[in-house]
Amino acid sequence: MLNRRIFLRNAGLAMVGVGTAPLWLQRALYAADGSRKKILVAIFQRGAADGLNIVVPHGERHYYDMRPTIAIPRPSGADRENCAIDLDGFFGLHPALAPLKPVFDAQHLAIVHAAGSPDPTRSHFDAQDFMESGTPGLKVTGDGWLNRSLVPETSGVSPVRAVAMGAALPRVLHGRNNAVAIENLNSFQVRNDSASKVFQAMYADSSDSVLSGTGRETFDAVKLLQSIEKQPYHVGAEYPRGRFGDSLQQIAHLIKSDVGVEVAFADISGWDHHVNEVAQQPTQGQLAQRLAEFGQSLAAFWNDLGDRMADVALVTMSEFGRTARENGNRGTDHGHANVMFVMGGDVRGGKVYGDWPGLANEQLYEGRDLALTTDFRSVLGELVQTHLGNRDLRSVFPGFSSKSFRGLIKA
């Protein structure tokens, strides 16, 4: 193994520029680097997911007072499917997240509660923008924290170093480093060879700065991805049907193909549950539906990657949480602090982190929402620094003085 790596690296270096090396060789180079790069996968739940019903503070009396019809019942042996799954005697998982319990028990899933953005906005649009730009309160920031988390490199950079699943490149990946939006791995190409060459030349040489940059990145990525599409591939787990499952499956595919992915992003919408968040049973209603897709996909991702998970960390976030009290339509309105999940090989899992502020009236934010005790940037900052190895946090999260981390990652 070692000999092969040295051979490949020398062979690669002997060629004039990575661009002329055959694709399989380029791929091998990313893997043969010796030190395997760490990978960060960021997941955004768009719409303000209800953290209080996702990781349930069943030990908190006020929770049940404030949510007479939509609280998730305390863990009980009697009706397992319809009550919270206990995690540590105080917190529990929504029953639809049962697939994640084994990962928690295996100590590779950590949870941070009462986490999120300090900015007071309750506008989805603004709050998502702030969480993606990594500078809450500042609208002028043009790029995103995930793009900034990449250490700038000039040579030997994979064209798919930063990947977003979907038809649009999200703000979180805007920035100086190249990032690619991929709707679907196997259709990521121009289907006509001669046209492909013409387009490539047109976009590469175009004086249209907006289009030519993206054009070039696109074709670099096409070449690389087409090379992995030609290889036989075996999916290592069963993902649920739906867009989110697809996204994670493809990210796993990219990671396992060693094409140099360092950061990846996917989102899942539909969390804005003003109405019918929880129906008559916790297993019904909008939240349960979303959590089923969410939990099953994350668990499948974990199983699919297997050993490879040693290099991967996955983090979830949502722009803000929801009101502590239900709103009278079996739903909740926009709130403040929320819950984040962190999953990975080097994660110190099996624990719910954070300082629980409580849900008594005087403990609420503005008298209505869960108060914030962990800034989302300290969770992300720890991942960027300790997991990815980028110590320059001041440029990743400008304006944020990182206090001590929660200790989510094994150093």
Next chain:
Amino acid sequence: MRRGAYYALAAVVLFAAGLSLYAKKTPSPFSIALSRDQKIVHALNRLTFGPRPGDFDDVKKMGLKKWIEVQLHPDRIAENPLLEEKLAPLDTLRMTPMELARNYPPPQLIKAMVEGKIPYPRDPDERMMVERAARRFKNKQGQNGDEAPTLENAGLTEDQQRILRRGAPPEKLKVFDSLLDEQQDEVLEAMPPGARVGLFSVAPPELRRKIQKSAGPQAVITQDLAEAKLLRAIYSNRQLGEVLTDFWYNHFNVFLDKGADRYLVTSYERDVIRPHVLGKFKDLLLATAESPAMLFYLDNFQSVSPNAMQMAARRNPQARPARGLNENYARELMELHTLGVDGGYTQRDVTEVARCFTGWSIRAPREGATFEFRERLHDNGPKMVLGYNIPPGGGIQDGLKVLDILAHHRSTARFISKKLAMRFVADNPPPSLMDKMAQTFLRKDGDLRAVMETMFNAPEFWSEGAYRAKLKSPLEMVASSVRALGAEVNFTFPLSQQLVQLGQPLYRKQEPTGYTNAGAEWVNSAALLARMNFAVALAANRIPGVKVDASRFHDTEDTNQIARELMLTDLSDQARAAIETGLQAKADNNSGPADSAARGRGARVPPAQQVPKPLVIAGLMLGSPDFQRR
């Protein structure tokens, strides 16, 4: 000072002066005027979904000013008979929500029909459709309804079954036509969806309608909407009207797939948005506020005063648990519809506005949905909104007062002007232009036609800064490609599907922000690839429902002339060089069908059909960076 230093200082001072002079001399691109011909191209790019063959000459003949004046009055423009012909079969477009519910019932109504609570529709086709849906419903309930038909038990020969399942579309049609009428309905229901699509692509209009209905009632409504929107963008003579309908629907966005909204968007676009796009903003705003579509989408129809429910609960302790205030609409009303996120409102205002709109509700949301103000659910206490005192006991007037305040607010004038300028001028419009438009908005009581006129009379609009400054949205790219090619469109369903891949599924933006007006946001790898693939397929006649003819280019194979036909401007040198190199390579290789590569990968592609050279060039041009701008 030493002489050398003196000279050095003088040199620096002169240099700096020279620089500042130079800076003053370099004008902003928004103040450089366009040539006469450029103005016509620009007008066509901005006021329409893209120029069609002959449009340039038509505008030149009429005179640009006159043409714009005409476009600003869509009601006075005779509509394209081709468009009306193509819209005619799409009967859902003309129905009220009540008629939609009766003729294309939602699951709840089907249940009621099955239970005998309401009658089945009278039209035989629709009755058939409902009976099918009813059967599926019964099967789901576990009742042993009639068995679903299959191709095996429909009385077909083995051959016929095979062709219907997997044959080429024209063969499918032949077999289908040969069947008895009674067989046809059963067979349609029995065919797998993929096979149905193949038949659809070659079916005459009546049969297409039948096939659509066999997919289920709800699908017909949503498909008709997307079908019509593309047909209008491509064929309507009232182009500015359609561009504005798209703009304002997007501004007052409603997500089609949210529950009852599936049945409410048809009326919303037709009765609430389109008639008001060139009227007064306050009228448009009120119409959206009262529309069942918006009340449902942003949950206001369920927003009630907690006091009201407490009183009801006291009267009847067995009543349902209290519902409450819902702030969703109040927030988006201010943030997205009027003031803008920096328009100067607070969280307190949001709550107060929500209180004003309690009781604004819908009667029978899934069976005809009309606006209803429910006095008993309204919070009649005093409120304070944006510094205005709203006295108690105002009833429905509270909400009307809020709309009045918002419609006349300075922030609204600025926000609306900015959005319009972003769509029609540039992603970062010059402040001088936005100021002028905002002034008109305030002076003319929100008269949107006047605001548009201010914009079209401004030198900034007719400037280098605006010319080809906008990147096309996916809808604009698709529509302008079809228009530029002068293509004949029989149905737009495959084009709608393309829009999904390009990132803009019609009527399906989930967030209330609607789709962006900033062109640059559409540019990313997946989208670019999808545009290139679409362009090549469209020009090669591989998009079902759309027919392209090389005669469009009058027998020329010259790259420059084709560019001028398609884009009304010259192609950039880089694009031209790339195309010519590519054509040369093709000629040298003597390659066969353009998609041999695709065939090699095992894709199912029709047998060798040489794409005429002008169309090959056109495809490359439509996918070029040049064509992505308008």
